Amino acid sequence: MITLFHVSDVHFGAEDPQAIAWFGERVTAERPDAVIMTGDLTMRATRSEFERGGAWLRSLGVPVTLEIGNHDIPYYWDPFRRLFAPYQRYAAVEKMIERELDLPGVTIVPLKTIARAQWRWNWSKGRVGAGSLRRALAMIDAAPKDRLIFVAAHHPLIEGPTKGTASTRNGDGALTALAEAGAHAVLSGHVHDPFDVPVARAGRTIRMIGAGTLSKRTRHSPPAFNEIRVHNGGFETIARTMGGDAAVIGDATADVGRLS
Template sequence: MLKLFHVSDVHFGAEDPAAIAWFGQCVAAEKPDAVIMTGDLTMRATKREFERGGDWLRSLGVPVTLEVGNHDIPYYWDPFRRIFAPYQRYAAVEQMIERPLELPGVTIVPLKTTARAQWRWNWSKGRVGQGSLRRALALIADAPKGNLVFVAAHHPLIEGGTTGTAKTRYGDEALTALAEAGAHAVLSGHVHDPFDIPVDREGRTVRMIGAGTLSKRTRGTPPAFNEIQVDGGGFVTLSRTLSTDAKQPLR
């Protein structure tokens, strides 16, 4: 059996130290095949926060792929840096960002959903650009035949019934295109609550899977991450919470 840990929204700068330590202990004890981090590693995209987050991810000692969240680019009050140099502080984690992973029977494909600017007031919400979608579709096309394909994004492409929302522009169209291409699931964060929802598209079922948060900015659930168990061409998603360290199936 192959095991993946799906974690999101750690928010270094507003992290929960107990949750961070707990997750590290789980990785050390169980040795997952990879960690998928779906964004908001930092709170305010400072160099120090990226350094702390990078040190933490490297300390896990397993392959990691990292998506960029809306908190990982400079805020509106630093418009020059946000528009012209949004990635300047990523040096500590550069090798992990949008890193495709090939594991036995599983392909993990990155999909960028953040934007430096949008034609709406709330730039924290998601947006799927055509270039990002084309790259993801190309990676899916190159995946070994028979592999499960997991797409990693920060924002849910469509709403998952959580208190927090993503309102991802072009997310619905992207989900259809990814399903047609053969994606089995889209992993995301942003809303700070876990979910696993099957969505039917073009005669296929693609699962929308959201992870909780390891920060102090909890919403409906305590600090949590997802464990994805892959076995025999199928997979199950378990939500693991700090309060009990219980493993609860998400569907």
């Protein structure tokens, strides 16, 4: 069995120290095969926040791959840096960003859903660019055909069962294209509440999986992360909340026939 810990929206600068410590304790005790971090490692994309976040991720002692969230590029009030040098402060985490993981039976495919600028007021919302989607589809095509394909993005591509929204432009079409290409799930964050919902696309079932937050910016759920257990060609998602509660929120075992 392969065990993945899916964590998101830690927001160093507004992190919850107890939640951070709790997650680290679970990693040390359970030793997952990898940690998938789906963005918003920082709150304001400062160098010190990246340094603290990078040190925390390295301290986990397991392979980590990191996708970038909307809080991980400079805010609107720093327009020059946001537009022309948004990745200048990433040095502390650069080697973890979209890092390729060697996992038996599983391929992680990154999909960027952030944008430096958009033709709408709220630039925190998601956007799938044509180039980002082409790159993800090419990686899926190159992956061994017997692998489960998990796409790692920051924003949910379509709205899930949460109060928080992503409003991801081009997300619905991207989800269909990813399903048609053979992706089995899209892992995301942004909305700060966990979920796992099956979606029918291109004659297949693809799952939308969202992680909670380890920050003080909780919404309906307490601090949480997802445990994804891969076994027998399928997988299940378990929402792990601080305080000891764990609940299966999605089981793709029944979808194995539709996943191939």
